[in-house]
Structure formats: C-alpha cells, structure tokens
Amino acid sequence: MDTDLYEILGLDSSATAAEIKKAYRKLALQYHPDKAAEGEREESELKFKEISSAYEILSDEAKRDAYDNRGSYHDYSQGGHGSDTPNDYGPQDFFNFFNGMNGSVPQGQAPQRSAKTENAELDVQVSLEDLFKGKTIKITSARNIICDKCHGTGAKSHAKTKTCSICAGKGSVEKIVRVGPGMVSRHYSDCVNCKATGKIFRTKDKCKKCDGNALVEETKILEFVVKKGSKNGETVVLNGESDEALNKKAGDVILTVLEKPHDTFARKGDDLFYNLKITLTEALCGFSKVVLKHLDGRSLKITTPKGKVLRPGHVLKVPKEGMPIKDSYFGGRGDLYILLDIEFPQDNWFLEKNDLDRMSDLLPETLFSKRPKLEAVDAATQEVDFVVIKESELPDIIEEEYEDHGNEQYYEQYGGSEPQCQAQ
Numbered sequence: 220m221d222t223d224l225y226e227i228l229g230l231d232s233s234a235t236a237a238e239i240k241k242a243y244r245k246l247a248l249q250y251h252p253d254k255a256a257e258g259e260r261e262e263s264e265l266k267f268k269e270i271s272s273a274y275e276i277l278s279d280e281a282k283r284d285a286y287d288n289r290g291s292y293h294d295y296s297q298g299g300h301g302s303d304t305p306n307d308y309g310p311q312d313f314f315n316f317f318n319g320m321n322g323s324v325p326q327g328q329a330p331q332r333s334a335k336t337e338n339a340e341l342d343v344q345v346s347l348e349d350l351f352k353g354k355t356i357k358i359t360s361a362r363n364i365i366c367d368k369c370h371g372t373g374a375k376s377h378a379k380t381k382t383c384s385i386c387a388g389k390g391s392v393e394k395i396v397r398v399g400p401g402m403v404s405r406h407y408s409d410c411v412n413c414k415a416t417g418k419i420f421r422t423k424d425k426c427k428k429c430d431g432n433a434l435v436e437e438t439k440i441l442e443f444v445v446k447k448g449s450k451n452g453e454t455v456v457l458n459g460e461s462d463e464a465l466n467k468k469a470g471d472v473i474l475t476v477l478e479k480p481h482d483t484f485a486r487k488g489d490d491l492f493y494n495l496k497i498t499l500t501e502a503l504c505g506f507s508k509v510v511l512k513h514l515d516g517r518s519l520k521i522t523t524p525k526g527k528v529l530r531p532g533h534v535l536k537v538p539k540e541g542m543p544i545k546d547s548y549f550g551g552r553g554d555l556y557i558l559l560d561i562e563f564p565q566d567n568w569f570l571e572k573n574d575l576d577r578m579s580d581l582l583p584e585t586l587f588s589k590r591p592k593l594e595a596v597d598a599a600t601q602e603v604d605f606v607v608i609k610e611s612e613l614p615d616i617i618e619e620e621y622e623d624h625g626n627e628q629y630y631e632q633y634g635g636s637e638p639q640c641q642a643q
C-alpha cells in the first residue's frame with residue numbers, strides 16, 4: 220500500500236535506484252516550467268516540485284528507507300482504503316514531517332479527497348477472561364453521513380442550483396503560499412458560502428431529509444473483534460467508520476483495549492502468574508488437589524511427585540497454560556507460573572504436648588545433613604533472650620553501605636573535580 224511517492228514517478232516500491240533516476244529525468248523534462256505554455260506554467264511548476272520532492276526522498280537511501288518504513292501509524296490511517304487516488308493520506312503527512320510544513324503540501328491536484336475526517340477513539344476495559352477467549356465488542360455509534368436523498372448537495376433533486384462563485388464549485392478554497400525558496404504550499408479549507416457542496420440554491424429548495432446540511436446522523440452498531448491473546452493498550456481499528464464529510468475520507472474508529480486487573484491472575488506478556496497457598500504439611504508430604512480455576516472455567520489439578528519437598532521460593536511452572544498467543548497459527552500458549560506461599564502452623568498448633576515429640580521423632584534430626592552438630596551444653600554456654608521479628612523489620616544497614624560505596628566510586632572516578640559545593 221505504499222503509494223504516492225512512487226506513483227508520482229510512475230514506479231512501484233520495488234524500483235531500483237537506476238529506475239528512479241530514469242523516471243525522474245523523464246518527468247522533470249516533461250514538466251519543466253520553462254517548457255510549459257503561458258497559462259499552464261503554475262500547474263507545471265507545482266507538478267515539477269512534486270516530482271522533485273519525490274525524487275529527493277526516493278533517491279536518498281536513508282530517506283527512502285524512512286519513507287518505506289513509515290510505521291504503523293500510517294498503515295493504520297491508510298489500511299483498507301486502497302490507493303485509488305494519487306493523493307492518499309499518509310504521504311502528505313510524510314511530506315510535512317520532512318519539510319516541516321504545517322498541514323500543506325506542494326502538489327498538482329487539490330488534496331481535499333485525501334483529507335480525512337477526525338478519527339474517533341474510545342477505550343474499553345476488557346476482562347482477562349475475555350482476553351483469554353477473545354471477544355466481540357459491540358458499540359452503538361452515531362455519526363454524520365452524507366445525505367443519501369440529495370447525495371450531499373443539500374438541495375432537492377429538481378432544484379435549480381448555481382455553482383458557488385466563491386469556490387467555483389470545488390467546495391473548498393485554496394491559498395498558495397510561498398514557504399521558502401523554491402517551495403510552494405497550498406492551504407485548503409471548506410468553503411463557507413456553500414457549506415462545501417460547491418452549489419448554491421434557494422432556501423425553499425433545500426433537501427428535507429438533511430435540512431440542506433448535506434449530512435444526516437446515522438446510528439449503527441459497530442463490532443470490534445478483540446482477538447484472543449490481545450494485550451493491554453492494543454487497538455482495534457475500523458476504517459472509515461468515523462464521520463463522513465463532503466470531499467473527505469471518513470476517519471477511523473479506534474478502540475483501545477484496557478486490560479482489567481484480575482482478582483487471582485497476574486499477566487506478564489503471554490504468561491500468567493498465580494499465588495497458591497499451601498500448608499507446611501503439603502510442602503513436606505506433597506499433595507494432589509485442584510489448585511485453581513482457569514480463565515476458561517477449567518479446574519486445574521496438580522499432583523506433586525512422592526517425596527518432593529516444596530520450599531519457600533519454589534515455583535510450579537505449568538507449560539502452555541498461560542494466555543493464548545495472539546494470531547498464533549498453532550494455538551500457541553504462554554506458561555502458567557504458580558508461586559507458592561507456604562503457610563506455617565499457628566503457634567501452639569499441637570493438640571497434646573506429646574505431638575511435638577512425635578513430630579520431632581518423625582522429622583530428620585537436621586534438615587541439612589552437612590550442618591555440624593553443636594556441642595552439648597558446657598560451662599561456657601549462656602542462655603540468651605530473643606524476640607522473633609520479620610525480615611521487613613531488619614535495620615536498613617544494607618542500603619547505607621551501598622550509598623557509601625557509591626560515594627567512593629564517585630571520588631575514584633572524578634578525582635579532583637568534585638562539585639563546587641564539596642569542601643576541598
């Protein structure tokens with residue numbers, strides 16, 4: 220769908236550097252203003268500028284690359300519109316981007332048809348379940364469309380109309396501005412006199428359906444397909460579904476997907492994360508149970524291997540149980556990570572004091588076989604008091620050390636050139 224710059228030179232986007240040069244030479248000769256007849260000189264000059272601008276970009280490898288990769292913004296705005304007119308939307312923007320010209324383009328033909336009405340944008344919150352399964356979102360849209368009774372003239376069909384004298388029937392008025400040496404730009408705006416219809420008619424002849432406005436309101440249901448696996452911030456674009464206007468392409472309606480936070484799952488790319496609480500008994504003895512209800516309603520059951528001890532920090536990775544990968548041909552899925560939170564029993568969990576001895580007998584004497592066994596109590600042993608605190612209650616020693624270290628590095632690196640506020 221890369222149009223215009225290549226089309227201006229009568230080429231397609233695969234043209235070689237030599238072909239571009241040849242096409243430019245031929246056209247430049249043909250449209251050179253010096254060769255034009257008296258009355259066609261201005262037209263010829265504009266065409267010549269257009270050809271030169273196209274050549275300037277396409278003959279420069281870096282600029283041509285940039286033009287070829289204009290990026291998704293332009294793909295969006297052009298997507299689905301085809302390139303039937305030589306004045307499609309994207310390249311004007313590109314011209315503006317390159318020339319720093321504001322909303323105007325040097326070119327031979329009136330650009331009204333290339334102009335688009337404003338895009339309509341909306342944000343929609345979508346649940347993780349719906350992003351998992353995919354969802355069609357229906358929105359009622361009310362927009363202006365060109366009146367089908369009068370075909371956008373605003374007048375009754377038998378009405379005697381006169382061509383608007385202000386715009387000469389074009390519906391827009393133009394102004395040619397010199398923006399620099401060798402640079403001409405055209406500004407267009409809708410003709411106020413004829414409401415951009417190009418025609419003038421008597422008040423009693425105005426179209427009843429649109430009251431002479433040439434536009435009527437249309438209400439319709441728009442369907443946005445949010446594909447399964449879509450991510451937060453992605454857009455679904457319906458081309459040409461925004462307001463219609465005379466001599467303009469209808470803009471697009473753009474829906475932005477906002478992922479609703481989920482109660483139990485967290486998402487990172489195509490992977491899902493789930494926090495699972497298990498008891499100390501389960502961590503030591505294993506378990507076989509349903510651990511979670513998935514986004515599609517399935518219950519997932521996990522059976523740990525006999526003898527496997529689950530420790531703090533362990534994560535159970537369940538391959539291919541994450542989110543669907545969008546547009547995956549083979550139904551690809553991310554992974555599911557189950558983060559374990561081992562619940563220890565309450566203080567005084569035992570029923571009888573004797574339970575402690577039984578537990579003690581059952582568990583291995585040391586949890587780590589290589590840990591040296593401490594000597595039995597002797598004369599130098601002293602019983603000390605303690606309290607149990609949490610890790611988060613530890614003093615901030617680590618951070619201070621880090622800062623000191625940072626300063627050392629600073630002085631090492633910059634030697635004598637400390638900032639002025641520092642005492643020498």
Ligand SMILES: [Zn+2]
Pocket residue numbers: 366367368369370371372373374426427428429430431432433434
């Ligand atoms: Zn009408």
Ligand SMILES: [Zn+2]
Pocket residue numbers: 383384385386387388389390391410411412413414415416417418
């Ligand atoms: Zn007019």
